[in-house]
Every structure is written in C-alpha cells, then in structure tokens.
Amino acid sequence: MTVLSVRNLNIDIPTGDGDVHAARDVSFEVGAQELFGIAGESGSGKSVLSQAIMGLLPSARIRGEILFEGRDLLKLSPRQMQHLRGDRIAMISQDPLSSLHPFYTIGQQIIEAIRTHRKVSSRDALAEAIDVLGRVGIYEPDKRVHDYPHQFSGGQRQRVMIAMAIALRPALLIADEPTTALDVTVQAQIIALLNEMRRELGTAIIMVTHDLELLSSVADHAMVMYAGNRMEFGPGDAVLKAPSHPYTLGLLQSSPNQETKGALHSIAGQPPSLLIEQKGCAFADRCPAVMDVCRNQRPPIRQFEDGTHSLCWLEEKASKALTPAQATPEQTYTPDTSDIVVSASDVRLTYGGRSLFLRSSGVEVLKGVSLELARGTTLGIVGESGCGKSTLARIIAGLLPPSAGDVAIEGKSIIDLDRAEWVETRKRVQMVFQDPFGSLNPKRRVGSIIGDPFRIQNVAKGDDRRNRVRELMELVGLNPEHYNRFPSEFSGGQRQRIGIARALALNPSIIIFDEPVSALDVSIQAQILNLIAKLQRDLGLSYLFISHDLAVVRHVSAQIIVMKDGQVVERGATQELYNDPQHPYTRELLAAADPNYRNVGGAPGSMISEGTVHGA
Known part of the structure; x- marks a missing residue:
C-alpha cells in the first residue's frame, strides 16, 4: 500500500537575491513498511523536500502533488497540517539536543506530544511515555523519564526523539540524518530500531543521509538528488551498488573502503x-x-x-560506461618511525573527588592509557563516545592536566611546565575540531581567524602576517582573494580547510584531528582526507586521528588503538587489526560498521546494547 506519493514536485523559495529553485520535477513513492533513502550532497534539496512534506515551507511556491494516504498535503490548511504533524507524519531531526527543550524533562516533552493529539490523562500519558522509552531501549525508563536532555548521551537522545516520534504510531516517519556523527555501534542500534519500528508498526520511513554505505545496507528504494533534481531512483541495491548516473558513481567512488589505496577520488568542482x-x-x-x-x-x-531510473543522456549505466576511478598513487614518503614525537605513559584522569561536602572518589575517565606516535605517521584512535578519546587528545594538547602519568612532546615532559614553556610547547601541537563552523568566530573575517596564532604568539605583524595568511590559504586550497570573507560565506569543506590552515600557522610537528570529516559529504570528505595526506607528505607532520568512522581511520592510519571505558583494549598495525582483531570489543565495532563483516578469529559481533550513561 502506498503511503506517500510525490508527483512532479517543484519548489521555489523567494530570497533577497531571487528565487532558489530547491526542487525540480521530483517524483517518488513510499509504501507501508518501506525504508526509502534520499542521498546527495549538502544543498541538493534533500531536507527542503522533507520540509515540504511536513508543511514547513510557508513562504515557498510549491507546484505538483504530495499525496499522503490519498490526500494532497498541498491543499490542506495550516490547521489541518498541524493535526497531521506528529500524529500521522513524524520527523526525527539530525541534532536531537537542539530539538529537545533543555528546561523540560524528556517525559514532559513526550507527554505533551501525546496529549496534543489525543485526549488522555496526564497519568495515562506518563505511562505511555515510560512504555515507549522502554521500547526504544532506554534503560530503567520509569526513572529516566524524569531526566533532562543533557543527562543523556547522543545515542540516547536520538532514541528519545524516536520515542517521541513513534508515541502516536505515525504512518510516515522522516529521519533527517538520524545517525550523523554517532558511533558505529550506536548507529547500528538506531538502524535496528528503525527497522523494528517499521516491521511492528507498519510505518513507512524516509531516511535522508549522505552516508551511502549505510543506505545501501538498509534502503528498499533509494533516490539520489543533486541541485534539486532527482538524478537517480530505483531499488536500493541497484542504485548504490551498480549506479546508473555518473553523479551516484562519483559519490560512491569518493567513499574510502578496504580496496582504496592512495588519494581518494573526489568529484571536481x-x-x-x-x-x-x-x-x-x-x-x-x-x-x-x-x-x-x-x-x-x-x-x-x-x-x-534492474529497475533504476536515471536523468542522464548516457544510454547505458554509468557503472558500465565509465572506467572506474583509480586512486592517485601517493608519492613515496618514508617516515622516521624511530623518532617518537608523542609519548603518553600510564595517563590517568579523575573528575571530582573528595571534598568537605561530597564524599566521593570521583569518576575515573582515563585508566592508565599509554601510546606512542612516531614522526611523520598517523595514529588512529577509535572507540565509542565516552571512552576517553577526546579527553586523551586534550591532555596531549595541554588543555587538561592528567591526574597521574606522563606525556612527553618531542622528548620533553609537558607535566608541570611553567607559563613560558607552555607558550613555546603549544606551537608544536595543534588541534582541528569536528565542527568547523562551531570552531570559527562567525563575526570575524577569515584572514583574522587564520592569523590569530601569529598574533597570540607575537610571531608576525602587519603585511608580513597578511602575506603568511594568504600563503596558508593557498596551501590548503583556499583562494587567497577570500581573505576578508566571513566563515558563513564558505562551504563546510572550505571551513574545515580554514581550521587546518589555522592549525598549520606556527609550523607544528603534531596535529590532533578530532572527528574532522564526520559531518561532511563524502565528496568533500575525500578532498579533506587527500589534503591531510598531502600535508603530511610535504611537511612531515605527525597526526593523532580520532574518528568513529572505521573506514576513514583505516584509510589514513598506519597504527590504531581501540579504546573502551577509558582503557586501550587493543592496538596494532591497521591492516592486521582489521583483518584479525583479537579483542571481542574490536570485533563488535567492526561488525557494527559492516553488516557483512565476518572474522575468522571469532564469531560476528553482536549488537552492543544501549548503555546506562547518566549525568552530563
């Protein structure tokens, strides 16, 4: 049974610069219990299409039909659409924290959703909220229902959003990037939860994502969008494994995988x-x-x-007509692995502790972590959220003091350095953060942002500083003429290049990358990973690379350490660790990332159950 039918949809959004043609002649259908995937780069029209279905584009000019259960949503009044939203059509947003009100408990928010559409008592609504939280895997739902959003982890908050969405048993659920930036284990849990939901409730699901590998494993049908156009449509397996359109093929070739060696292919322009x-x-x-x-x-x-449809002049499928893109061979570079630039020994960190009012031994975050990073190499750090990866990175960068243990940068301990020594040491270690926009001051021009290290360290002034900043911009692939632009005038990939340029300003020997590509489209991700590799070859940089994307870590890292609960549970050369993991947790991570993963050394990894994380 068809739940949603979109026919010849055109969306024009008026702006001060003219009309944005956000969708052009888009058609597709979604049946009951079906998971329909929509993929494409940022700005392709995916989210705008979802907002049109939800009736959230009041100023847009929309032509065509959006038939939901036989009714044209474009002909309904705002009040009629308001009754449908949440009741028959629900939506899960990409960032659950910003979608949940911080001043109200999650129980209050679920109860509000229930009582808005149904006449039930507060007590009955509370019972339903507890029940639905239990169904989505929240541990001790009768207690957690009274907790606030900040007391849940990222994966748990996403479960709360799903609970709120399914509380009224909607016929259609739109999941807009529901797994972006989540750990592979949590990602697997969310996908399993969505699959269970459509089987048990008969819900049709539209999943918007830029993760093509994930989509290929779960989508019944898939649609690839570009610049507001439906470029390709068809069965999920056919579209994402033997694409018909060159654009789909380009996206797939941009993703790192086990066979990818050398520089990644990326879509030019x-x-x-x-x-x-x-x-x-x-x-x-x-x-x-x-x-x-x-x-x-x-x-x-x-x-x-095979049932695929392609908006293209090619008369045969792109996967057959075009020669597969070959990875560009990397120039020979032999790092000096005997020169250790970072050495951490038995690093421990405990938050809290005994005080006059609180008798507590504190929370042990790191439990004796040791590692070594050789000059010119990349050490990957993987593990679930809360395992201590980022905390360890901040200790190495000198942003947090450890409770015990030692960290040495280029042979010199950073413990108990005085202020003058710290100023000098910080030149050697820099960080690039996950959210490029959040790490850039939106009110300052890019030239000033990249030039800040020169100003803070009193290294260069005036014309000398401006020239150095322009050289850095050119080095990372930015146009030096954009020196006076603001961060909002750049794309996500360009903003990440700005962060890298700032990190390179003081000629560091070590750069810590904390999830640097997790929120980027695969084509932009490929460009940034290629840039990172090129800079390492050209400048002899050493990297600590933190990521939840195991394919990315495998592509960039020579060595990997796996962390769990503040400890290193496995370490080794990248290919050896992937081909023959020894620890059960490592096998579980690999199984969660790849449903087809099998390891000769042990049984396939089982789904990691939802944790019991409490507190902020």
Missing part, C-alpha cells in the same frame, strides 16, 4: 547555484562523461532492466 535556472543537466560541469547535448538540453529519464 562545486554544485551550481540554485538561483540560476538550469537549461541542461545540472551535473554537466562536474561530469566526467559530459557531452555537448548535456549543457543545452534537459536529459531524458532512462529506465534500466
């Missing part, structure tokens, strides 16, 4: 401006198979035997 009406194919300027007709005429919709 940038998506076109949606302010400009496209006469031909929107992907023409970036397509490796572009023909003259592509630039002048809108492509036809071609249907192939």
Whole structure:
C-alpha cells in the first residue's frame, strides 16, 4: 500500500537575491513498511523536500502533488497540517539536543506530544511515555523519564526523539540524518530500531543521509538528488551498488573502503547555484562523461532492466560506461618511525573527588592509557563516545592536566611546565575540531581567524602576517582573494580547510584531528582526507586521528588503538587489526560498521546494547 506519493514536485523559495529553485520535477513513492533513502550532497534539496512534506515551507511556491494516504498535503490548511504533524507524519531531526527543550524533562516533552493529539490523562500519558522509552531501549525508563536532555548521551537522545516520534504510531516517519556523527555501534542500534519500528508498526520511513554505505545496507528504494533534481531512483541495491548516473558513481567512488589505496577520488568542482535556472543537466560541469547535448538540453529519464531510473543522456549505466576511478598513487614518503614525537605513559584522569561536602572518589575517565606516535605517521584512535578519546587528545594538547602519568612532546615532559614553556610547547601541537563552523568566530573575517596564532604568539605583524595568511590559504586550497570573507560565506569543506590552515600557522610537528570529516559529504570528505595526506607528505607532520568512522581511520592510519571505558583494549598495525582483531570489543565495532563483516578469529559481533550513561 502506498503511503506517500510525490508527483512532479517543484519548489521555489523567494530570497533577497531571487528565487532558489530547491526542487525540480521530483517524483517518488513510499509504501507501508518501506525504508526509502534520499542521498546527495549538502544543498541538493534533500531536507527542503522533507520540509515540504511536513508543511514547513510557508513562504515557498510549491507546484505538483504530495499525496499522503490519498490526500494532497498541498491543499490542506495550516490547521489541518498541524493535526497531521506528529500524529500521522513524524520527523526525527539530525541534532536531537537542539530539538529537545533543555528546561523540560524528556517525559514532559513526550507527554505533551501525546496529549496534543489525543485526549488522555496526564497519568495515562506518563505511562505511555515510560512504555515507549522502554521500547526504544532506554534503560530503567520509569526513572529516566524524569531526566533532562543533557543527562543523556547522543545515542540516547536520538532514541528519545524516536520515542517521541513513534508515541502516536505515525504512518510516515522522516529521519533527517538520524545517525550523523554517532558511533558505529550506536548507529547500528538506531538502524535496528528503525527497522523494528517499521516491521511492528507498519510505518513507512524516509531516511535522508549522505552516508551511502549505510543506505545501501538498509534502503528498499533509494533516490539520489543533486541541485534539486532527482538524478537517480530505483531499488536500493541497484542504485548504490551498480549506479546508473555518473553523479551516484562519483559519490560512491569518493567513499574510502578496504580496496582504496592512495588519494581518494573526489568529484571536481562545486554544485551550481540554485538561483540560476538550469537549461541542461545540472551535473554537466562536474561530469566526467559530459557531452555537448548535456549543457543545452534537459536529459531524458532512462529506465534500466534492474529497475533504476536515471536523468542522464548516457544510454547505458554509468557503472558500465565509465572506467572506474583509480586512486592517485601517493608519492613515496618514508617516515622516521624511530623518532617518537608523542609519548603518553600510564595517563590517568579523575573528575571530582573528595571534598568537605561530597564524599566521593570521583569518576575515573582515563585508566592508565599509554601510546606512542612516531614522526611523520598517523595514529588512529577509535572507540565509542565516552571512552576517553577526546579527553586523551586534550591532555596531549595541554588543555587538561592528567591526574597521574606522563606525556612527553618531542622528548620533553609537558607535566608541570611553567607559563613560558607552555607558550613555546603549544606551537608544536595543534588541534582541528569536528565542527568547523562551531570552531570559527562567525563575526570575524577569515584572514583574522587564520592569523590569530601569529598574533597570540607575537610571531608576525602587519603585511608580513597578511602575506603568511594568504600563503596558508593557498596551501590548503583556499583562494587567497577570500581573505576578508566571513566563515558563513564558505562551504563546510572550505571551513574545515580554514581550521587546518589555522592549525598549520606556527609550523607544528603534531596535529590532533578530532572527528574532522564526520559531518561532511563524502565528496568533500575525500578532498579533506587527500589534503591531510598531502600535508603530511610535504611537511612531515605527525597526526593523532580520532574518528568513529572505521573506514576513514583505516584509510589514513598506519597504527590504531581501540579504546573502551577509558582503557586501550587493543592496538596494532591497521591492516592486521582489521583483518584479525583479537579483542571481542574490536570485533563488535567492526561488525557494527559492516553488516557483512565476518572474522575468522571469532564469531560476528553482536549488537552492543544501549548503555546506562547518566549525568552530563
């Protein structure tokens, strides 16, 4: 049974610069119990399409039909749409923390959703809230229902959002990037939960994501969007394993995998401006198979035997017509592995402790972690949220003092340094953070942001500083002419390049990358990973690389350590650890990241159960 039918949908959004053509002639259907995936780069129209279905684009001009259970949503009044939202159509947002009110308990918020659409008492609504929290795997739901959002981990908050969404048993659930930036184990739990939901409740699910590997393993049907156009559509396996459109093929080739060696393939160029009406194919300027007709005429919709539909002038599937992209061989670079630039020995950290009013031994976050980083190499650090990865990175960077143990940078202990010594040591160690926009001051120009290390360390002034900043911008692939632009005027990938340029300003020997590509599209991710590798070869940099994406860690790291509960449970050379993991937890991580994973050394990893994390 068809739950949602979108037909020839066109969306134009008025702005001060003109109309943004956010969707152009998009059609698809979603059946009951189906998981329908929508993929594409940022700005492709995925989220706008979801907002149109939810009736959240009041100022947009929308043409076409959005039929939900036989009713055209575009013809309903705002009040009628308000009754449908939450009751029959629900949505899970990408960032659960910003979607949950910090001043109210999660129980109060679920109760509000229930009582808005149904006439039930507060007591009955509370019982339903406890029940639904238990069903989504929240431990001790009768107690946790009275907790606030900040008392839950990221994965738990996403479960709360799902609980709120399914409390009224909606017919359609829209999940907008529900697993972005989550650990692989939590990601697997969320996907399993969505699958259970559609089987038990018959709910149709639309999942918007840029994770093509994830989508290929769960989607019944998939649609790939680009610049507001439906470029490809069909069964999930066919679309994401044997793509028909060059754009889909380019996205898949940008993702790191076990076979990828050397520089990753990335799609050249940038998506076109949606302010400009496209006469031909929107992907023409970036397509490796572009023909003259592509630039002048809108492509036809071609249907192939496997059920895929492609908006393309190519008469055969792109996966057959185009030569697979080959990774660019990396230039020979032999690091000096005998020169240890970072050495951590039995590092421990305890938060809290005994005080006059609180008799407590505190919370032990790190429990004796040791590691070594050789010059010119990359050490990957993996593990679930809360295992101590970022805390360890901050200790090595000198941002947190350890409770015990020692950390040496280039042979010199950083414990108990005086202020002058710290100023000098901090030049050698820099960090690049997960959220490039959150780590950049939106009110300051990019030239000033990149030049801050020079100013703070009193290294360069005036024209000398400006010239050095422009050199850094060019080094990381930014246009030096954009020196006076603000962060909001750059794309996500460009903002991450700004963060890297700032980290390089003082010629450090060590850079700590904390989830640097987790929120980026796969094509942009490939560009940043290639840049990181090039800088290491050219400048002899040493990296600590923290990530929950095991494919990325495998691609960039020579050595890997696996952390759990503040301890290192396994370490070793990358390929050896992936091919023959020894610790059960490592096997569970690999199994959660790849449903097809099997390890000869042990049984397939089972689903890691939802934790019992309490506190902020």
